Amino acid sequence: MSNFILDAHGMLLMKQFQALRPTLDGLAKKAFDLLQQALKEQGIYVTAIEQRIKTEKSLAGKLEVKGAKYKTIDDITDLVGLRVITFYTDDVDKVAVIAKGLFDIDWKESVDKRKLHDLDAFGYNSLHYICRLKQADAVDDTRNPRFELQMRTALQHVWSTMVHDTGYKGEVKIPREYLRQMNRLAGMMELIDDEFSRLRLALTDYQRHTLTLVKSGHLDDVALSRGSFRSYLDLKPFDRLNRRIAAVNQAEIFPVSMMSYLPALESFRLETLGDVQHFIDENSEDAYQLAVSQLAVTKIDILSSSTALQYLCMVYVLKHNGGRDGLKSLYDLVNGENDANGMLADMMFSQAQTLPFMSVEH
Numbered sequence: 357m358s359n360f361i362l363d364a365h366g367m368l369l370m371k372q373f374q375a376l377r378p379t380l381d382g383l384a385k386k387a388f389d390l391l392q393q394a395l396k397e398q399g400i401y402v403t404a405i406e407q408r409i410k411t412e413k414s415l416a417g418k419l420e421v422k423g424a425k426y427k428t429i430d431d432i433t434d435l436v437g438l439r440v441i442t443f444y445t446d447d448v449d450k451v452a453v454i455a456k457g458l459f460d461i462d463w464k465e466s467v468d469k470r471k472l473h474d475l476d477a478f479g480y481n482s483l484h485y486i487c488r489l490k491q492a493d494a495v496d497d498t499r500n501p502r503f504e505l506q507m508r509t510a511l512q513h514v515w516s517t518m519v520h521d522t523g524y525k526g527e528v529k530i531p532r533e534y535l536r537q538m539n540r541l542a543g544m545m546e547l548i549d550d551e552f553s554r555l556r557l558a559l560t561d562y563q564r565h566t567l568t569l570v571k572s573g574h575l576d577d578v579a580l581s582r583g584s585f586r587s588y589l590d591l592k593p594f595d596r597l598n599r600r601i602a603a604v605n606q607a608e609i610f611p612v613s614m615m616s617y618l619p620a621l622e623s624f625r626l627e628t629l630g631d632v633q634h635f636i637d638e639n640s641e642d643a644y645q646l647a648v649s650q651l652a653v654t655k656i657d658i659l660s661s662s663t664a665l666q667y668l669c670m671v672y673v674l675k676h677n678g679g680r681d682g683l684k685s686l687y688d689l690v691n692g693e694n695d696a697n698g699m700l701a702d703m704m705f706s707q708a709q710t711l712p713f714m715s716v717e718h
Contacts, residue, residue: 366419372429373415380409382495384436387459387503390493391438394454400447403510406439433465433486436503441513444553448483448507455505459487462502482508511549515542576630585618588629597640597664601647605657612660620669620689636668639675642713643667649707666690670704675713680705 362370388407395402410418415435419426426432440451455461465486485505494500508516569578570587578584594614602609626632647667669690673682680701687697708714 362416362419363423366416366423369419369423369426369429369432370412370416373410373412373435376429376435376499376501377409379496379499380436380501383489383501383503384409384438386489386493386495387436387438387487387505390458390489391440391455391505394458395440395451398450398454400442400450400454402440402442402447402451404439404441406441408437410435410437430501433462433502434504435501437506438503439482439506439508439513441508441510443510444556445509445549446553446557448509451507452483452485455485455487455507458490459485459505460490462486462488465502482506482512509549511545511552515545570629575633576628578629580618580621580626580628580632582615582618584629585621585632586615588632589614593633593636594661594664594668597636597643597668598659598661600644601651601663601667602659604648604651605655607651607657607659609659609661609663612662614662614665616690617662617665617669620686623689624669624672635672639668639671640664642671642675642711645711645713646671646704646708649711650704670708671713674705674708 384407388405392405395405415432418432429435442448442451462485467484469482469484483506485507486502487505488500488502489495491500563583566578566584567587569575570584570591575588578588598609601607621632621635624635626635643664644667647663669686670683673686676682678685683701683704684697687700688694691697
């Protein structure tokens with residue numbers, strides 16, 4: 357503290373801070389843990405949760421300038437600070453709702469800087485709550501200090517950091533031309549922040565609409581994608597063929613993910629879920645015959661739920677003159693490239709030669 361000149365009152369507040377430090381350490385950890393757990397339980401993904409306790413150097417600087425403003429150390433509300441950085445602007449409000457349930461909020465001291473609408477305020481548009489732990493969570497039976505919780509987006513945080521680094525809010529007066537440029541950039545970033553939130557909302561609405569179309573059977577109207585294919589699998593479109601194949605050896609079927617087959621379906625140029633359904637309808641009988649030709653001479657009694665889709669894909673490749681190399685490419689696409697894929701392709705191509713669909717010109 358030798359770089360700061362504190363009066364007697366400032367020195368008294370500093371001593372109070374030093375005595376309170378163990379309580380502040382416990383408060384910071386408790387508040388952080390409560391908030392982190394609550395966000396996890398509510399499924400809100402944030403880019404960061406930060407905590408800090410004001411250093412003696414920082415406090416001394418504050419007391420040097422406006423120490424007379426504070427009667428006791430308890431009047432300083434930011435000795436402990438938490439910051440939650442979200443990806444989207446609407447997630448700031450979700451975090452705020454959680455905070456209101458977790459902590460007691462001092463509404464007179466809290467401020468929503470997003471409503472100030474200053475031209476250069478983008479990086480400072482945090483929502484600031486002054487909080488206390490609820491009495492049941494307090495880490496000290498006699499002291500329960502307030503703390504500051506800041507909630508802002510990642511872009512706001514990046515902007516604030518960059519502005520601080522450039523000295524934009526420092527002691528040197530910035531020329532008007534640079535101020536104008538900074539304000540233009542701030543406006544652009546604020547627009548980007550808002551548009552990301554709007555885009556997420558639009559995509560969420562699209563996903564809901566897609567799910568509705570899938571459930572209602574309007575498959576021709578749904579583009580094939582990772583999300584739509586996952587929703588389509590909820591309809592269990594391969595179950596009937598799986599049961600037929602499993603009946604050959606009275607086999608049990610155990611569930612596995614079928615998402616690894618999506619690249620194969622896309623390579624077949626299937627563009628909608630309707631195309632996938634037609635693919636199933638057109639190839640199911642031949643896929644069953646190919647499965648029987650392989651499984652009937654074995655004692656395999658456990659099959660994965662991807663069995664039907666696997667045979668459907670193999671039949672499609674063979675019907676479209678993919679031959680042995682096409683089968684190997686299919687295995688490489690689904691399972692990853694390895695030496696065993698070539699042997700599997702040779703075996704399957706050989707077994708398929710005797711089946712009727714192989715003698716039909718496609």
